[in-house]
Structures are given as structure tokens and as C-alpha cells.
Amino acid sequence: MSSSLTVRVPAKVNVQLAVGGRRADGFHGLATVFFAVGLYDHVTASAADALTITVEGPDAAVVPTDDSNLAARAARLLAARYGVEPRAHLHISKDIPVAGGMAGGSADGAAALVACDALWGLGASREELFELAGELGSDVPFSLHGGVALGEGRGERLTRVETSGSFHWVFAVADGGLSTPAVYGECDRLRELAGGADEFSVPAPAADPKLLAALAEGDAAALGAALSNDLQPAALSLRPSLADTLRAGQDAGAIGALVSGSGPTCAFLAKDAREAASVADSLAASGTCRNVRTAAGPVPGAVLL
Ligand SMILES: C[C@@](CO)(OP(=O)(O)O)[C@H](O)COP(=O)(O)OP(=O)(O)OC[C@H]1O[C@@H](n2ccc(N)nc2=O)[C@H](O)[C@@H]1O
Ligand SMILES: Nc1ncnc2c1ncn2[C@@H]1O[C@H](COP(=O)(O)OP(=O)(O)O)[C@@H](O)[C@H]1O
Secondary structure, three states: OOOOOOOOOEEEEEEEEEEEEEEEOEEEEEEEEEEEEEEEEEEEOOOOEEEEEEEEEEOHHHOOOOOOOHHHHHHHHHHHHHOOOOOOOEEEEEOOOOOOOOOOHHHHHHHHHHHHHHHHHOOHHHHHHHHHHHHHHHOOOHHHHEEEEEEEEEOOEEEOOOOOEEEEEEEEEEEOOOOOHHHHOOOOOHHHHOHHHHHOOOOOOOHHHHHHHHHHHHHHHHHHHOOOEOHHHHHHHHHHHHHHHHHHHHHOOOEEEEOOOOOOOEEEOOOOOOHHHHHHHHHHHHHHOOOOEEEEEOOEEOOOO
């Protein structure tokens, strides 16, 4: 047992997000290709008498520090499963945009599972951690997994996807977030208008073979052309100004552009690191976003430092 340890965990972008009809349980069946990018939160767990959370970083003020924080929920779930007291102080150093469609909360949940398992000396297997992650949220297993993976079911059933080389991304971070349930709800509303939103009205989602080939071959131009997100019309409907952001990135020379997950962060693929820096400069000057980040990937999932 150690008295303090830190886990590093990445953000994600969905390079494909195919959304099936709304299921009876309210969730949507997905075929999504998660891609982990080098933009990280760090969660440090230290010995304490009770479970407490602190957060630092530019968005810290909008992150809950009570039991609704995904890191706290993860610690409690793990402790309950092993019959131990959830005694830990969790400090989150947050660099992943909050409510931005980049799975920052899920990342902290995954990191807390790994950190508390080590702090409490539980020795949970990878399989056990993945099972707990799936109970915490649809995106949490991928934050453990990292790399590139196809997510099916709610997004929690993962299969590793083959890739070559590195891809270079630019992220335009918006002012304020979008609620994930609200974006799925808007997707359903738009689908109802077009004829139906349930599982019988919407085709079953499937991974795009062209996108998988582009990833396997390390072909950035082909990946850029294949990017797709079924939640994008809903995110644009709730936040019409995102169309300006997407256009600004395309005009700046990005070879692919899409809303990241449920948004409102917009993700742009660049040919190489130099082009990414140039797209980032143009986006920052465009006045269509709060700030701009560059990151390469794929990178590993939650890892104990
Ligand atoms: C859209 C995605 C794309 O990766 O992520 P974000 O872009 O928000 O980060 C995910 O599907 C978000 O996953 P996550 O944020 O873990 O969602 P959960 O906590 O499991 O569920 C929150 C809510 O989202 C909706 N939801 C989530 C997953 C899914 N397959 N179908 C859904 O309809 C439901 O309304 C659910 O109550
Ligand atoms: N550790 C956490 N970091 C960020 N947000 C959190 C965390 N725990 C709970 N939340 C809540 O989850 C909401 C969604 O946050 P986040 O996971 O960053 O976005 P998204 O679901 O778009 O990827 C936030 O608005 C916040 O209220």
C-alpha cells in the first residue's frame, strides 16, 4: 500500500458515432469508434479518513466536488464491491474541457478506479475494473482502455481497433458545455420529425469499413473524409454557432471536421503537427471558440504514473 499515487487519463474523440434508435431503457445502441488523444486529467489519490474531492484547473469551478463527481462515485463503487471503507482524498488536476463531449468526467471515474485500487491494495483484475467502469457510465470503460476501440451496446462493449502511426488533432473548445442527455434527446426529437426515433425506425448502427481501413493504414486524409457523428445535427440544433466553428476550421485547412461526441467541442484533423499548429492559430484568430488545443493520438488509457 502506498500513501499517495497519481493516475494520468486521456480525453477522447469519437471518430465515428453511429447512433441507433432509442431503446426501451432510454439508452441508444451505438457503433462508435473511440480515439484517445493526448490531452489529460491527472487524479492523485492519498490516504485520508473519509472520501473527499478537490479539483484544480481552468474549469474547476464548474466541476462538482460532492458525491456526484464521477471520481467519487467510482471510489464508492469500488469500495462497496470489496467491502472496504472509501477512505481517500482524490485531487483532480483537470485539463480536459468540462461537458465538452471529450469524456472528462468518465476519464476521472476510470482514473479513480485505478488509483483507489492501488491505494487500498485491492489487486482488482482488469476484467473487474472494466465491469465496474461499465456500471459507472457508457464511456468509462474506454477511458480505461485507451488507444482506439469500437464501442458497441451503450458504448461500453469494446473491441480494439488496429491503427498505424499518429494522427494530429485540433480542438476548438466552446464557451459553456452541452448536456449529453439533452443532445441524445434532441437527436430523438429530430428523428421523430423525420419518421421515428425507436429501434424499429432507425437502422442498426455499424462500424464504417472505410474508416477502419484509414485507421489501420495511418491514412489521415482518408480518416478525415470518413469522420462521422450522428449526434452532430442535434448538437448544431442546440448550438447553431458551432456551424461557424466547423467552417472556420475547414477554411483553415483541416482535412476533417466534426463535433466531438455530444459536443460542443469541435475536433479537426490535420495532415501533420505543423498543419495542426497552423489550423489552431487560424481558429484562435477566428473568434468562433473560447480556446484552442492541439493533441496527437492514439495514446494509452488510464495509467498509474
Ligand atoms: C455521447 C458520448 C459519446 O461517446 O459521450 P460524450 O460525447 O457525451 O462525452 C456517450 O455516448 C455518452 O456516454 P456517457 O457520458 O458515459 O453517458 P452515460 O452516463 O452512460 O449516460 C448519460 C445519458 O446519455 C444518454 N445515453 C448515453 C449513452 C448511450 N449509448 N445512449 C444514451 O442515450 C442517456 O440519456 C443517458 O441517461
Ligand atoms: N470529474 C468530473 N469532471 C467533469 N465533470 C464531471 C465530473 N464528475 C461529474 N461531472 C459532471 O458531468 C457533466 C459532464 O461532464 P464531462 O464528462 O466533462 O462531459 P461530457 O459528458 O460532455 O464528456 C459535468 O457538467 C459535471 O456536472
